[in-house]
Amino acid sequence: AQRVTQPExxxxxxxxxxxxxxCNYSYSGSPELFWYVQYSRQRLQLLLRHISRESIKGFTxxxxxxxxxxxxxxxxxxxxxSAMYYCALSAPYAGGTSYGKLTFGQGTILTVHP
Amino acid sequence: DxxxxxxxxxxxxxxxQEVTLRCKPISGxxxxxxxxxxxxxxxxxxxxxxxxxxxDDSGMPEDRFSAKMPNASFSTLKIQPSEPRDSAVxxxxxxxxxxxxxxxxxxxxxxxxxx
Numbered sequence: 001a002q003r004v005t006q007p008e009x010x011x012x013x014x015x016x017x018x019x020x021x022x023c024n025y026s027y028s029g030s031p032e033l034f035w036y037v038q039y040s041r042q043r044l045q046l047l048l049r050h051i052s053r054e055s056i057k058g059f060t061x062x063x064x065x066x067x068x069x070x071x072x073x074x075x076x077x078x079x080x081x082s083a084m085y086y087c088a089l090s091a092p093y094a095g096g097t098s099y100g101k102l103t104f105g106q107g108t109i110l111t112v113h114p
Numbered sequence: 115d116x117x118x119x120x121x122x123x124x125x126x127x128x129x130x131q132e133v134t135l136r137c138k139p140i141s142g143x144x145x146x147x148x149x150x151x152x153x154x155x156x157x158x159x160x161x162x163x164x165x166x167x168x169x170d171d172s173g174m175p176e177d178r179f180s181a182k183m184p185n186a187s188f189s190t191l192k193i194q195p196s197e198p199r200d201s202a203v204x205x206x207x208x209x210x211x212x213x214x215x216x217x218x219x220x221x222x223x224x225x226x227x228x229x
């Protein structure tokens with residue numbers, strides 16, 4: 001079974017401080033991992049995915065297979081980064097009902113204070 | 115494309131009433147997902163469809179919940195009878211292909227309040 005754990009429900013930092021949102025996963029194969037963001041009163045949207053190795057809005061995330069982690073990082077937080085962040089895992093292999101579905105963690109509410 | 119469209123945006127109903135939530139996925143997307151969002155449990159997958167066929171409904175809480183996808187452009191999630199603990203935001207999402215490589219496109223959600 002696949003599982004995603006975000007240990008911090010709430011995270012508060014000051015503007016300009018580094019921020020790291022933790023994500024750990026449990027999956028027997030090689031998963032696809034994503035970060036989604038939900039700004040206040042807006043729909044959930046994709047922030048970044050590990051296969052793209054991209055940086056979006058200054059955020060990066062590195063897949064660490066040894067630690068089964070996919071932490072989201074930003075060196076200098078901005079007030080507009082305040083949002084709910086979800087880490088998600090997708091099982092890429094065919095077969096079984098796990099294929100094709102995105103499993104989310106419980107989410108972390110990030111608040112960036114001025 | 116207008117994206118994934120959900121209706122209604124808000125629903126307030128009395129306990130025991132039937133509630134129907136609606137979703138129109140993005141045209142051409144073969145996968146449709148229903149999620150429930152609560153503060154306590156985050157985002158939970160309720161059910162998903164591939165080419166209109168339900169693939170995994172293991173997340174449906176109980177028999178009071180049912181979902182249908184009669185065609186590629188429409189899906190419903192029904193709760194009958196509704197209970198206060200069903201209060202949550204219900205999201206529909208669609209995806210072009212099986213894995214999340216392109217990410218899911220989410221609707222704006224339906225905020226359900228059962229009093």
